[in-house]
Amino acid sequence: MLKTEKNYEFRAALDKVHPVIPFDGKKNKKKKDEIAIDESWKIVTADGFFPGSAGRDLEDFFRESFSLCLKTSAKMEKGNCFVLKEKKGEKTFAIDAKEDRIEITGNTRRGVIYLEDVMKFRKAPYLAKGKVTKKDLFSPRMVHSAWGLDQYPDSHLNAIIHAGFDAILVYVKGPSETTFGHSDFNELVLRASRYGIGVYFYSYLDSWIDPDSEKADALFDANFGSVFKDCPGAKGLVIVGESACFPTKDPHACPFKKEDRPAGDQRPASGWWPCTDYPKWLNGVKKAVRKYNPDADIVSWSYNWGRQPEKYRRELIKKLPKDVSLLATFEMYEVLPDKFPNHQAYVPDYTITFPGPGKYFSSEADEASKRKLHLYSMTNTGGRTWDCGVVPYIPAPMQWVKRFRAMVDAAKNQGLCGLMESHHFGWHPCMISECARHFFLSPEKDPIAILREIAEKDYGKEAANDVMKAWQKWSDAVDSYIPGFDDQTGPLRNGAAYPLLFRPVLHPHNERNLHIPFPKHSHFRPTVVRELYMPECLYNSAHCGLRMREDIRLLEKALKTYEEGLSLMKKALNKVPADKKDFAEKEMGVAVFFGCALRTMYNTKRWWVTNMRLEVEAEFDKANALMDELDKIVEDEYANALRALPVAEKDSRLGWEPRMEYVGDAPHIRWKLEQLTTLREKTMKGYRKSLCRYPNM
Numbered sequence: 001m002l003k004t005e006k007n008y009e010f011r012a013a014l015d016k017v018h019p020v021i022p023f024d025g026k027k028n029k030k031k032k033d034e035i036a037i038d039e040s041w042k043i044v045t046a047d048g049f050f051p052g053s054a055g056r057d058l059e060d061f062f063r064e065s066f067s068l069c070l071k072t073s074a075k076m077e078k079g080n081c082f083v084l085k086e087k088k089g090e091k092t093f094a095i096d097a098k099e100d101r102i103e104i105t106g107n108t109r110r111g112v113i114y115l116e117d118v119m120k121f122r123k124a125p126y127l128a129k130g131k132v133t134k135k136d137l138f139s140p141r142m143v144h145s146a147w148g149l150d151q152y153p154d155s156h157l158n159a160i161i162h163a164g165f166d167a168i169l170v171y172v173k174g175p176s177e178t179t180f181g182h183s184d185f186n187e188l189v190l191r192a193s194r195y196g197i198g199v200y201f202y203s204y205l206d207s208w209i210d211p212d213s214e215k216a217d218a219l220f221d222a223n224f225g226s227v228f229k230d231c232p233g234a235k236g237l238v239i240v241g242e243s244a245c246f247p248t249k250d251p252h253a254c255p256f257k258k259e260d261r262p263a264g265d266q267r268p269a270s271g272w273w274p275c276t277d278y279p280k281w282l283n284g285v286k287k288a289v290r291k292y293n294p295d296a297d298i299v300s301w302s303y304n305w306g307r308q309p310e311k312y313r314r315e316l317i318k319k320l321p322k323d324v325s326l327l328a329t330f331e332m333y334e335v336l337p338d339k340f341p342n343h344q345a346y347v348p349d350y351t352i353t354f355p356g357p358g359k360y361f362s363s364e365a366d367e368a369s370k371r372k373l374h375l376y377s378m379t380n381t382g383g384r385t386w387d388c389g390v391v392p393y394i395p396a397p398m399q400w401v402k403r404f405r406a407m408v409d410a411a412k413n414q415g416l417c418g419l420m421e422s423h424h425f426g427w428h429p430c431m432i433s434e435c436a437r438h439f440f441l442s443p444e445k446d447p448i449a450i451l452r453e454i455a456e457k458d459y460g461k462e463a464a465n466d467v468m469k470a471w472q473k474w475s476d477a478v479d480s481y482i483p484g485f486d487d488q489t490g491p492l493r494n495g496a497a498y499p500l501l502f503r504p505v506l507h508p509h510n511e512r513n514l515h516i517p518f519p520k521h522s523h524f525r526p527t528v529v530r531e532l533y534m535p536e537c538l539y540n541s542a543h544c545g546l547r548m549r550e551d552i553r554l555l556e557k558a559l560k561t562y563e564e565g566l567s568l569m570k571k572a573l574n575k576v577p578a579d580k581k582d583f584a585e586k587e588m589g590v591a592v593f594f595g596c597a598l599r600t601m602y603n604t605k606r607w608w609v610t611n612m613r614l615e616v617e618a619e620f621d622k623a624n625a626l627m628d629e630l631d632k633i634v635e636d637e638y639a640n641a642l643r644a645l646p647v648a649e650k651d652s653r654l655g656w657e658p659r660m661e662y663v664g665d666a667p668h669i670r671w672k673l674e675q676l677t678t679l680r681e682k683t684m685k686g687y688r689k690s691l692c693r694y695p696n697m
Helices: 010-014 053-064 108-122 154-162 185-194 216-230 278-290 311-321 359-371 398-416 429-437 447-459 459-479 491-497 545-573 579-617 620-649 665-688
Strands: 034-036 040-044 072-073 081-087 091-097 102-105 126-128 130-136 142-143 167-172 197-201 236-240 296-302 324-331 376-377 414-420
Touching: 040 053, 040 579, 053 081, 053 108, 081 108, 091 108, 102 108, 108 130, 108 154, 130 236, 154 185, 167 185, 167 216, 185 197, 185 216, 216 236, 216 278, 278 296, 278 311, 278 447, 296 359, 296 376, 311 359, 324 414, 359 376, 359 398, 376 398, 398 414, 398 447, 398 459, 429 447, 447 459, 447 579, 459 545, 459 579, 491 579, 491 620, 491 665, 545 579, 579 620, 620 665
Parallel strands: 040 072, 040 081, 081 102, 142 167, 142 414, 167 197, 197 236, 236 296, 296 324, 324 376, 376 414
Antiparallel strands: 034 126, 091 102, 091 130
């Protein structure tokens, strides 16, 4: 039985990389072609046994997972030995397993983690004899912290390298200054390096510099160079369009700061257009940074101008410096005219409902390939997206597999070599990140087969069939709709805790000014969520009246499919062994919580449509009928929030996101329930009294 968790209690489990593996040698017998590891074995490496090293990790694994204490040595000795031979900068590792000697060469950290995974799946300290050679398909694999925004204790660095990532992202506002104030970047770089992890700065730096100005070099040095002067060991700098506004001379873009924009100037700001002088500005950044770190990776992320005409984007890529990396988001800005029968969909930020690649990514990848630029992509393959801001991952594994396969195709055909796998929402260990870790090794293994192995490992063989069927149902449901950006900044931002706000305005019951209570220490406060749902009408997207009605119909089917998956997982839980029960119930809780978020989106759309009809309805009987519909929606959403509450109480991962902190947890769901009660008992009853010729209120 799961106990109630306090906020942030998830951190202890998040950073535990070596689970206890119950092992009974009488029931789980060694096969003829396997080697059994016992305490007669030693670990030999000349690279040391410090925290973060491959040797220490292997030692920790056997002690923590199998209660085996292996001796360590810097020199070869007689007897059974693991021999670790590191080659600096190597992406490949090889394991040669013989009866009395298991040799790991190349990238020994990766090799050791792979070997550990083999034994986790085998549920025994056994290793098959023979040779295995693997190579990382992607590097860097960048992630933000899942522990807390820009926070990286050693335990989390250890979890990051075990999850397959090799680089971390830190928001930078100045030398050793991040979103929460001063941070010792050099100390972080040193600690991360012990785990084989590079540190990338994500620029929040002042970019307003005219590259043609006489003062340009000094300003570039003061704003960008100073960060690397202070911390020359950082791996690189990520620059996204919205953080790279400058006084452009491109006539297509506005050359003024937002506050100085002349009235009537509708041109996009420079950070939202592929400006012809952007390469000159980027060269200024590059020069300033590489003055202090000649090998710094300068990453230009084209996120903000992805919706602009392909012609201009390609022209920009042709002029980018050859020694920078181009980062393009994998799925965004795609127009889907035929996915749904009655309306055209437009793919928003960071979603797995469209696996990709989109035409924006493909066009930029083609151009980068021609120029042999380093090509990276923002893929969210840590498992989180804005499809729900407050779940640790989107539980749709087969949908993620579609993206994994498309990414590997892009690696082979267009040179995709590096990834940004999360934005500020971080990542969590789950079947998504675990499947990616194994699949992103060449030669690749069938990702569905990997998921099957994960299901058997985590839920037991008897339950695995039902688990796979449940995952498929959830994946089918996620594949059957496309959210809008208005959903991602509305009900999908904080799930079942998202309020229903009544319109039209009834004074003094003006709920339009209501704000979700954000923690005082959160980086982004109410501006990141729009409590009053406001559908957006975007170019290439069906108008909101049509889209809302079609979305409601699509979500009705999606929710039915999703519930079928929950039923299958409930069936699977009855077959899960006792030692795996708590884990399985928690993962079921994630799925229930995400399903509740989908239902909140569904109810929010119904609520908006009915509110809009009510606002213009003149006939009393029809208005009262609409109020009856609204009552039913509130009743359904109240039950939905109640369903989300107990799983949120038992899993502190739920309702939390690093930049927002807790905005969808149990206290926020209770706040939502109180809001719905007030809405139903006061605001709506009050409005009913106005539906007559002579209101007496």
